[in-house]
Amino acid sequence: MRKNKWLSYIILCLLLINIIAPIPVTHAASLDTMVNTLAANTLETSTAQTGNGLFQQLFDLVFNKILGPVFNIFSGNSTSSPSTNNPVTVKPIPPTNNNTTLKNRVIVVDPGHGGSNPGAVANNTRESDNNLAVALKLRDKLVQAGAKVLMTRNSDQTVAPEGSSLSKELEDRVTLANSNQADIFISIHSNSNSDANIQGAMTFYPTGKSSALASAVEKAMIIQTGAIDKGTSPATFHVLRNTSMPSTLVEMGFVSNKEEAAQLNSDSYRNKLAQGIFTGIVNYFNNN
Numbered sequence: 584m585r586k587n588k589w590l591s592y593i594i595l596c597l598l599l600i601n602i603i604a605p606i607p608v609t610h611a612a613s614l615d616t617m618v619n620t621l622a623a624n625t626l627e628t629s630t631a632q633t634g635n636g637l638f639q640q641l642f643d644l645v646f647n648k649i650l651g652p653v654f655n656i657f658s659g660n661s662t663s664s665p666s667t668n669n670p671v672t673v674k675p676i677p678p679t680n681n682n683t684t685l686k687n688r689v690i691v692v693d694p695g696h697g698g699s700n701p702g703a704v705a706n707n708t709r710e711s712d713n714n715l716a717v718a719l720k721l722r723d724k725l726v727q728a729g730a731k732v733l734m735t736r737n738s739d740q741t742v743a744p745e746g747s748s749l750s751k752e753l754e755d756r757v758t759l760a761n762s763n764q765a766d767i768f769i770s771i772h773s774n775s776n777s778d779a780n781i782q783g784a785m786t787f788y789p790t791g792k793s794s795a796l797a798s799a800v801e802k803a804m805i806i807q808t809g810a811i812d813k814g815t816s817p818a819t820f821h822v823l824r825n826t827s828m829p830s831t832l833v834e835m836g837f838v839s840n841k842e843e844a845a846q847l848n849s850d851s852y853r854n855k856l857a858q859g860i861f862t863g864i865v866n867y868f869n870n871n
């Protein structure tokens with residue numbers, strides 16, 4: 584209470600010195616009138632304060648219009664021009680993911696082979712199993728990043744009805760991508776060679792078309808896995824030739840090579856492959 588009394592006294596003195604003194608006041612009533620007028624003209628909240636007394640209006644006037652600006656002058660250097668006087672630099676928050684890059688992108692992920700067609704089989708490894716395992720991991724990463732993923736198959740099955748011709752099987756994969764106006768088409772395979780020493784990852788793109796997607800995927804996949812880089816090549820595979828959007832076919836490694844077959848069969852290496860392909864896709868969209 585003692586503090587409030589002194590505060591009121593100081594405020595009244597300030598008010599008298601700064602406002603009332605230059606203005607001739609002839610009687611007590613004019614003080615009330617003048618403050619009301621000043622408050623009505625200068626305070627945004629004056630209409631809400633019509634029920635308050637003279638003292639409340641004096642408080643508002645002094646704090647909002649006299650002390651407020653005075654304090655702003657004293658502290659103005661740090662608030663009005665922080666870029667020149669504030670030594671603290673705020674680092675921008677780095678992006679935590681690539682959500683905006685892949686947001687609403689329609690991506691077809693095509694695990695090669697499946698069902699009655701296991702693809703290359705060697706060293707106790709089936710190509711169709713490797714392809715599906717990596718494709719499902721890739722799907723999860725893409726979905727998490729906001730992409731709309733369409734899988735040509737989600738399990739160990741053929742895409743076309745079992746017993747259909749190979750051309751029908753491949754055509755159904757292409758149709759899924761073309762009929763949904765996919766942004767890109769990614770076909771995932773494992774390689775095989777009669778020479779068991781050959782190993783490494785390679786990526787194909789449709790002959791006569793851009794190699795940008797294949798290059799981005801190959802590069803990121805090699806960085807992520809440390810596999811031998813067998814580069815990118817043009818190819819006339821059915822799914823590359825007939826898809827109407829940028830497409831690529833990834834050969835992740837050779838099941839015919841004992842070491843690489845073991846890697847393709849391991850969950851940790853499949854994670855690296857999926858992460859590498861995912862990063863390649865993100866990089867592709869960031870640069871194209």
Ligand SMILES: [Zn+2]
Nearest residue numbers: 695702772773
């Ligand atoms: Zn294959």
